[in-house]
Amino acid sequence: MGSRRAATGRRRTRPALIGGVAALVVGGAGVGAWAVYGGGAAAEETARSTAAAAREKVKSGPLTAAEVTTTAQRFLTAWQRGDIAGAAAATDDAEAATALLTGYAKDARVTDVTLTAGTPAGAKVPFSVKGTVRYRGEAGGEEVGKPLAYDSALTVVRRAGDGEPAVGWRASVVHPELKDGDRLVTGEAGTPPVKALDRDGGEITAAKYPSLGTVLDGLREKYGKKAGGAAGIELRVVRGKESKAAKASDKTLLELREGTPGTVRTTLDPALQSAAEQQVARKPRASVALLRASTGEILAVANSGHGFNTAFQGSLAPGSTMKVITSSLLIEKGLASVDEQHPCPKYFSYGGWKFQNDDEFEIKNGTFRASFARSCNTAFISQAPELEDDDLTRQAKEVFGLSMNNWSVGVPTFDGSVPVQSAAPMAASLIGQGGVRMNPLNMASVSATVRTGNFHQPYLVAPSVDGRELATASRTMSASTLGQLRRLMSYTAAYGTAAEAMAGVSGEVGAKTGSAEVDGQEKPNGWFTAYRGDLAAAGVVQQGGHGGETAGPLVAALLKAGG
Known part of the structure; x- marks a missing residue:
């Protein structure tokens, strides 16, 4: 219901160009509503644009600065408005983009998304993401929510077939921690957190030892259910087949409600x-x-x-x-x-x-x-x-x-x-x-x-x-x-x-x-x-x-x- 209210109450605002940088800020848009109810007129406009493009001569040659900026604006503005169909159409893999952007709202439960583009570097456009992650468990359960903020980037390419500029689709566009095939999910974590200790009993944290972030992820995956802790509510990366084949562990991005960690002692010397x-x-x-x-x-x-x-x-x-x-x-x-x-x-x-x-x-x-x-x-x-x-x-x-x-x-x-x-x-x-x-x-x-x-x-x-x-x-x-x-x-x-x-x-x-x-x-x-x-x-x-x-x-x- 919250998503429906966000959709009907959204405010349409054109992207502002400030000093040549696209500052894409559309107020109060809930992504979830568009993921569920579709793009409406935007989808029809996409179909007409696609048909017209097919009649044109295939474009080639280096991308212009205008093509990069305009394509990035089109994608980010549509994504921010919750227009999943429009955002996906601005990429070179609409099917994969639709699936991941839909999951961003439905599974990751990210709402009130604000996207701000930075200065392009050639065909690459950095952008910042701000939103809110909200989760409600069983019926009548208390809703928990926390702000979410991170930086990402996209790259504009010429789309195969028609040569039109499009966002080169990679899962990392949605979040830099994602590999193709991975998903973002918010909910009760299946694996409790762990408190890792060094050989002397001191706590190991990624803040203290920056190299050990992936090690801590691996320890939680292996020992979380064995170490006696209790799971919390988190936004996390759930790895797909390709990442699992590379032995990558699931990764917590945001804790909405902390779990109770179990303890695992390692052999590391502080x-x-x-x-x-x-x-x-x-x-x-x-x-x-x-x-x-x-x-x-x-x-x-x-x-x-x-x-x-x-x-x-x-x-x-x-x-x-x-x-x-x-x-x-x-x-x-x-x-x-x-x-x-x-x-x-x-x-x-x-x-x-x-x-x-x-x-x-x-x-x-x-x-x-x-x-x-x-x-x-x-x-x-x-x-x-x-x-x-x-x-x-x-x-x-x-x-x-x-x-x-x-x-x-x-x-x-x-x-x-x-x-x-x-x-x-x-x-x-x-x-x-x-x-x-x-x-x-x-x-x-x-x-x-x-x-x-x-x-x-x-x-x-x-x-x-x-x-x-x-x-x-x-x-x-x-x-x-x-x-x-x-x-x-x-x-x-x-x-x-x-x-x-x-x-x-x-x-x-x-x-x-x-x-x-x-x-x-x-x-x-x-x-x-x-x-x-x-x-x-x-x-x-x-x-x-x-x-x-x-x-x-x-x-x-x-x-x-x-x-």
């Missing part, structure tokens, strides 16, 4: 978590993870971009840090030995691809130790003819516990991928390119396995909390292989590509650098993995350049902080 947050803040697109090598306890995790947990869920080519796993394979098969001579030519061709070293260097009459320390690509590629297609995959799974998608950390993670490949892609996998994908948690675990000699699955919540089983590896390296691998990493930390970053890191140490080329990037992703005593860590700086110069100092600083 001092090390603070240090990790400080380190990633030094570099854009940086991510790190720190473990206790002997147990797998996760002591810290941080990302300089707080919207996605790359450290746990990233899927990136690890570059030459993968050579730790490849070296263990080559040593086991008798294809390499620390002090024996090993080829490191400028180039090596395999499977139709020509591989080379950074700056086309070569090492004449050098040992495998020298090739590992300097990160010689061809030293590894040259052994591809001696390997079976599945050798590297089996090594990663059987010894390092990777690429099986069975880690049970306590929150969603990507557990590494080393697919079976052949010919040139198989050779590329040996140096962490091809189809190999990892994240800092995976590579910190690799260093931990070298340090202790056994794979210990990383975990954020102790398995004793919920009785879950941790992943295991089916075998360990021989003492000889393990000893040689430690010598390789120790030498690299002291004299190789990791030496500058590891200077001043005392004790039993080992390290490996990596740089992973990515199509379309001017600079490679910089990787670094290392251990010190009972600590193991890894990091990546996307588009940062060489790992020793970018991720290396971040990882080394964490190892020092944990000393």
Whole structure:
């Protein structure tokens, strides 16, 4: 009934242009009424406009500033008025837009929407959203409501078929937290909130540790119903198939009535978590993870971009840090030995691809130790003819516990991928390119396995909390292989590509650098993995350049902080 009154009492106001910026403010419009009762005359006008456009010549060429501004105004004004049909018609996917904008009123229960456009940047138009979220439960229940405010953006494109300017439809237009297939829902939350604690009993909040927002979402999804809390009333993002496949958790956007949280203790160390947050803040697109090598306890995790947990869920080519796993394979098969001579030519061709070293260097009459320390690509590629297609995959799974998608950390993670490949892609996998994908948690675990000699699955919540089983590896390296691998990493930390970053890191140490080329990037992703005593860590700086110069100092600083 409230929506009907809002519809009949709405006031029509034209968008105002102030200094060339569209300030779209239409007073008191309730979106819900239009979602339920349709657009009326607006729908007829849309049909006439569509028919006329079909008769015109298809437009092409760059968008003009006027086309961008006018299209954005048309979409935002219609959405604000509650004219779902009109707003959807201004996009390049009317069906998807209609569904999500209708749900914005019906399911998310957002009313009194005010949209204000900002200054366009090319075809992109930022805008602010203000509204009120209202919810009434059972018949006669008390209505609760809270104001809602956030910023979003849209991009104007030429629509396929007629070339007319239209809003390029993405779910993120409605709210930046939405991925395609996600929904906004207001109601009694199915999962109670949790109060997450660090290993010392202190409360973990996103305000205190900005990197942990997604971790807290994951903890609530996993433990909310088990931790003894009671659900509240919330506006939240409910993930669709695509997001669930990427292991994204539902996310609370606004609490209308607080629930009673249960308590979950984690393995995070407050001092090390603070240090990790400080380190990633030094570099854009940086991510790190720190473990206790002997147990797998996760002591810290941080990302300089707080919207996605790359450290746990990233899927990136690890570059030459993968050579730790490849070296263990080559040593086991008798294809390499620390002090024996090993080829490191400028180039090596395999499977139709020509591989080379950074700056086309070569090492004449050098040992495998020298090739590992300097990160010689061809030293590894040259052994591809001696390997079976599945050798590297089996090594990663059987010894390092990777690429099986069975880690049970306590929150969603990507557990590494080393697919079976052949010919040139198989050779590329040996140096962490091809189809190999990892994240800092995976590579910190690799260093931990070298340090202790056994794979210990990383975990954020102790398995004793919920009785879950941790992943295991089916075998360990021989003492000889393990000893040689430690010598390789120790030498690299002291004299190789990791030496500058590891200077001043005392004790039993080992390290490996990596740089992973990515199509379309001017600079490679910089990787670094290392251990010190009972600590193991890894990091990546996307588009940062060489790992020793970018991720290396971040990882080394964490190892020092944990000393």
